[in-house]
Amino acid sequence: xxxxxxxxESLAVQVATSDVDTGTTLYKLRATDKLASAAxxxxxxxxxxxxxxxxxxxxxxxxxYVVSVHKLPHDMVGCLVHEGQGSGVRxxxxxxxxxxxxxxxxxVLAHELQHVREVLDAGISNxxxxxxxxxxxxxxxxxxxxxxxxxxxxSAHEVMALVARELRTHRRVRQP
Ligand SMILES: [Zn+2]
Numbered sequence: 001x002x003x004x005x006x007x008x009e010s011l012a013v014q015v016a017t018s019d020v021d022t023g024t025t026l027y028k029l030r031a032t033d034k035l036a037s038a039a040x041x042x043x044x045x046x047x048x049x050x051x052x053x054x055x056x057x058x059x060x061x062x063x064x065y066v067v068s069v070h071k072l073p074h075d076m077v078g079c080l081v082h083e084g085q086g087s088g089v090r091x092x093x094x095x096x097x098x099x100x101x102x103x104x105x106x107x108v109l110a111h112e113l114q115h116v117r118e119v120l121d122a123g124i125s126n127x128x129x130x131x132x133x134x135x136x137x138x139x140x141x142x143x144x145x146x147x148x149x150x151x152x153x154x155s156a157h158e159v160m161a162l163v164a165r166e167l168r169t170h171r172r173v174r175q176p
Contacts, residue, residue: 029057029064035098035105036066043106047166049159050106053113060120063091066109068098078108080115082128092116103167110163114156 031037043050057064072079077097094112096105118138124130139151 026058028060029054032065032067035068039102039105039109040066042102043109046170047163049162049166050110053110053117056117062120064116065091065093067093067095069095070098072097078112080112082131106167107160107164111156111160114159118153
């Protein structure tokens, strides 16, 4: 069968459409800057695990803001903070350190999104003290961990390994 110019055109249109699709608007997970936004979009495209964590947030009743920051205390590269106490609006904030390679940033983001999932699963996203209690219960107190957090969960580490493996399997096809 001959490939007609029309077929080429429709192919071009398809590519353009899929580009739009991969940039599907997120309603609950909100990047506050370009760096965070790029990491989220690339993570969704290249890692099924990352994409499923994003889906969990999207299906929840909690807003999760992702902010890239210049500096974090205690040598952390990412952390989850609770915001909006008493405002009636549930929201969590994930902070990720700038200046990491994009793949590292995606892995760290996945780690924090797993913590978001743990908070959502426990149904306590509207309370800072309950969040503290949760992680002291399900987490292991640590210093000098990969993210430098006070408490660490086994699942968050498993997610990091999984996403890192998926990123190696699904190489970036084009520069963002
Ligand atoms: Zn952690």
